[in-house]
Amino acid sequence: MKFAIGKLFPVVLIFLLLLQSATATDGYLSAGYxxxxxxxxxxGIAASGDALAQATNPAALIGAxxxxxxxxxxxxxxxxxxxxxxxxxxxxxxxxxxxDANRVVNFVIPEFGISRELNGRVVYGIALYGNGGMNTxxxxxxxxxxxxxxxxxxxxxxxxxxxxxxxxxxxxxxVSANLLYQRFAAEGLENFANPAYSIDPAHVTNTGHxxxxxxxxxxxxxxxxxxxxxxxxxxxxxxxxxxxxxxxGLFAEGGKFDVPANFGAGVLLHLTPRVNVEADEERIxxxxxxxxxxxxxxxxxxxxxxxxxxxxxxxxALKAGVEVEAARGVTVRAGYNHSGxxxxxxxxxxxxxxxxxxxxxxxxxxxxxxxxxxxxxxxYVHAFNNTLNGDNSIAPSYGGGxxxxxxxxxxxxxxxxxxKR
Numbered sequence: 313m314k315f316a317i318g319k320l321f322p323v324v325l326i327f328l329l330l331l332q333s334a335t336a337t338d339g340y341l342s343a344g345y346x347x348x349x350x351x352x353x354x355x356g357i358a359a360s361g362d363a364l365a366q367a368t369n370p371a372a373l374i375g376a377x378x379x380x381x382x383x384x385x386x387x388x389x390x391x392x393x394x395x396x397x398x399x400x401x402x403x404x405x406x407x408x409x410x411x412d413a414n415r416v417v418n419f420v421i422p423e424f425g426i427s428r429e430l431n432g433r434v435v436y437g438i439a440l441y442g443n444g445g446m447n448t449x450x451x452x453x454x455x456x457x458x459x460x461x462x463x464x465x466x467x468x469x470x471x472x473x474x475x476x477x478x479x480x481x482x483x484x485x486x487v488s489a490n491l492l493y494q495r496f497a498a499e500g501l502e503n504f505a506n507p508a509y510s511i512d513p514a515h516v517t518n519t520g521h522x523x524x525x526x527x528x529x530x531x532x533x534x535x536x537x538x539x540x541x542x543x544x545x546x547x548x549x550x551x552x553x554x555x556x557x558x559x560x561g562l563f564a565e566g567g568k569f570d571v572p573a574n575f576g577a578g579v580l581l582h583l584t585p586r587v588n589v590e591a592d593e594e595r596i597x598x599x600x601x602x603x604x605x606x607x608x609x610x611x612x613x614x615x616x617x618x619x620x621x622x623x624x625x626x627x628x629a630l631k632a633g634v635e636v637e638a639a640r641g642v643t644v645r646a647g648y649n650h651s652g653x654x655x656x657x658x659x660x661x662x663x664x665x666x667x668x669x670x671x672x673x674x675x676x677x678x679x680x681x682x683x684x685x686x687x688x689x690x691x692y693v694h695a696f697n698n699t700l701n702g703d704n705s706i707a708p709s710y711g712g713g714x715x716x717x718x719x720x721x722x723x724x725x726x727x728x729x730x731x732k733r
Contacts, residue, residue, distance in 0.1 A: 337673055338596060339668055341443065342441075343649050343651075347383045347385075352631075352677065353649040355590035355592045358578040359372060359375075359544075361375060363427040369546040371484045372534065374477075376427040379729055379730060379731040380424075380729065384422050384727075385723050387721070387723040391667045391717075393717055394409065395706070397712065398706060413451075422440075424440045429732075437473070439472045440469065444468050446668065449461070456711075457503055462664070462665065463499055464496070465495075465497045467495050470491065473488065474487065474488030474530075475488075487529065488530045489528075492524075492528070492551050494523075494571075496569065498559060501516055501518075504517070504562075510613055511613045512561030516562045516614065519558040520558065525553065526552055527551065528550060528551030528573075529549050530548040541580070542582070544580075546577075551571035553568070555568050564621055567615070568602070570601050571601075572600055576593055578591060587635070587637075595627075598627065604624045605624050606621030606623070608662040609707070623659030625656075633647030633675065634646055647674075656703075658703050658704065660701075660705040660717055661702070670695040674693070675693050677692065677725075687728070688728055689729065690726050691723075692723070695719075695720055696720060698719065
């Protein structure tokens, strides 16, 4: 198999044209990267993988050898908001009731990875993948927020060159550079676009998409303790990004929106030559990014260093999966993912725009290997419906009461791999 870097450019262009945002599952980050990994709940820190494995642990690239992975996910998050117990005085609209956030409900998320074995100890590659995102698109205005249909659209994509090095028979290390492109848009927040609430009222809402760029790194390690047990660990640095200039009156620190650091560890049990069981735990440091972590009750103006945010705190995500070679050339997978809630009941008002309340996800998938060594993989994920009702989450100055959030999700992924036999 021959690889030509020049062939990457049309792939990158097509990827960016296809990329759409959605509300992901572990907060706003993806539960897993690559169709094969999604089939086993995103677990993969300790396992050898495909050309997208570096998105989880760059050391896992050592098992990919020479291959190209190309796939698409159809993602369908269904989200709703509601307001109850609000008592604005006469003359104001009645804001109580349900709000449908599904004006746009279907999203296409592409994935692409390429790897090449330099020698028996070094594999290098590059991956292009959606890191995560969030989207709400309400069908009607939410009067407590503004006069037009409310919603946000955040898209994040990483271009990640990586290299993995086998140190000895048991230990492998890897490193990748995370080159970030992200864009954001908000609409329907006219009530906050005035000097009483924002340091820059002209850059709060309805200004179209704003672009941002950033850089970070990910490092990883894997070890085969014996023929039955492998372990791994990974750390992704905070990705420092340029500000969203068109929303410097909305996000804290003048429009800053960095990608939080995360780290995790995993174990892989080779129960039999055909059966593997994996378990990962990941920690995502949402509390380190002010635009995400600041409380919506902060008294500073929007856009200020301590301006109101979404009130998100750091969470853990637990991922467990099983992989079985069911027949010659056929591998089946299943898994379960549980993530913490990134915000509590007092923070549901601003999170009408980002109702990331799903916690429990059921995964299933399969890979079919063709006679020439190439592979077709599929995966299905269902995130169970969850509801978070507010607890005095709307300030008395807005009439009090609560914002209540609910969401469930379904996704289907398909990928094709050109692999060296």
